[in-house]
Amino acid sequence: MSETAHDAGVTVGSGPSSPDDGLAPAELAAKYGLSVSGARPGLAEYVRRLWGRRHFILAFSSAKLTAQYSQAKLGQVWQVATPLLNALVYYLIFGLILQASRGMPHEVYIPFLVTGVFVFTFTQSSVMAGVRAISGNLGLVRALHFPRASLPISFSLQQLQQLLFSMIVLFVITIAFGSYPGLSWLLILPVLFLQFLFNTGLALIMARLGSKTPDLAQLMPFVLRTWMYASGVMFSIPVMLEGRPGWIADVLQWNPAAVYMDLMRYALIDGYGSSNLPPHVWAVALAWAVLLIGGGFVYFWRAEEQYGRG
Template sequence: MSETTHDGGVAVSPRPSPDEGLMAPQLAAKYGLTVSGARPGLVDYVRQLWGRRHFILAFSQAKLTAQYSQAKLGQLWQVATPLLNAAVYFFIFGVILKASRGMSRDVYIPFLVTGVFVFTFTQSSIMAGVRAISGNLGLVRALHFPRASLPISFALQQLQQLLFSMTVLFLIVIGFGSYPSLSWLLILPVLLLQFLFNTGLALIVARMGAKTPDLAQLMPFILRTWMYTSGVMFSISKMMEGRSEVFVRLLQVNPAAIYMDLMRFALIDGYGSSNLPPHVWAIATFWAVVLFAGGFVYFWQAEERYGRG
């Protein structure tokens, strides 16, 4: 198009833009633009996490190494801490309160130490998870990566710590007369199921802690209450004799109690199947799958909000 100017010249009018009249979302769709930091689809998110698997492993190992780097005994505290806790619980519950009801000392001491080690695995995973985002905001804001990498790596760190300290647990169990047998092979599926359960919980509290950092201060009280109702220091079936069977079963299907009792059943000769609730493996698998899948989706739904505000 052209038109005559006031001095007799000819001016050429610009052609209308092909994008004229398009709204911002339409323009973005036309040119393949996406929102910076937008949440990817669930399948793409899983694919991105798999691509960061080496980072997740390296990050967990670095955190494990640095955890006790300032202490003179270094990583020996990974073993010393749960052992000292077990010694305190044995004195209070085993000697003073006689919580070893129905068990000989050769069974009760491995029973107690196993419970402390296994519950500490879950407890530490949750405490690390609740600070996974809020305690690493610099990393979250500086780099682009799937944020689930952080709580997963912290749960993996706690698994590595448990595997390191289980050498001492094996020595204690053997020292009290429970020698390696085929039942010890059950340790592997128990640890796998508990790791999935712990990771799911770490993902849940990581999202909650990212929004409410004060949750980290409240969590020790919640975990302590959970520990006292999970049979760490006493056998639920023996301590609750005479109580309502429904009440006893509810305590026994508590996931913390499930994984402790399965580990005790695998390791301790005097801890038989009569101490386990019916369908124990199905219940353990249910807790692991539901918490891991639910926790993963729950965390992913807030992916684009981590590190903002």
């Protein structure tokens, strides 16, 4: 005689009850110490992890710098040739045709112009690299787990290395036009450090914006070109705006690109004295650097878990 499973008091497909039955997924995860994959860590922990990736950041920036002109026959020469050619074009248009050098002797204007081009290119390149830092490296972002801030920081560091190569040519030009090394040249180090902090903060901001809006990379060249013309790369802002309301010149001179250019010119060029600098220029340079690196880092960190998704 056979009995059905129901008659025997056995429920088919059921097992012994578990103490976890009825727990919500979040409660179950908390019970066993599970966490969301890719969840954003706390700010202090994020900084600690980022410091742990410092060797990766240095190696990645150096590799990118080496590969940047690997397909060109002149290779790394273009690191210096590109801003020099830009400076030559600006000199022909603004220096000779438009006479933007008014108030400055020839031996001052050429180092003035070349310094401005090199320093602004440092910020410009950092911004453009930052815009593409996440969107241009999605394969790396999705394949590996690491603090995403490593990417915009490494790209900003790459641009700093490129500027350091260019500075050799800049030194030759300033010496050729009569500005010899002196104690003021020591100011180059703090100027570069503050500008690097500013550029890195700006790159972090642009990296977050660019990760969601890839078309930003097409818009930024127009924004940067406008910023360049407003920053006195090719002319002295106070001289060019003479006779206009003073607050206009103050606003333009206190914009960060102009601040770092003026400080570099002051450090390198003998004929470019402190009278050409806006008041409290070092305090302004420090404030821009601290504001951007602090605010930019926090702004980028707050979207850490979103990068590479969607």
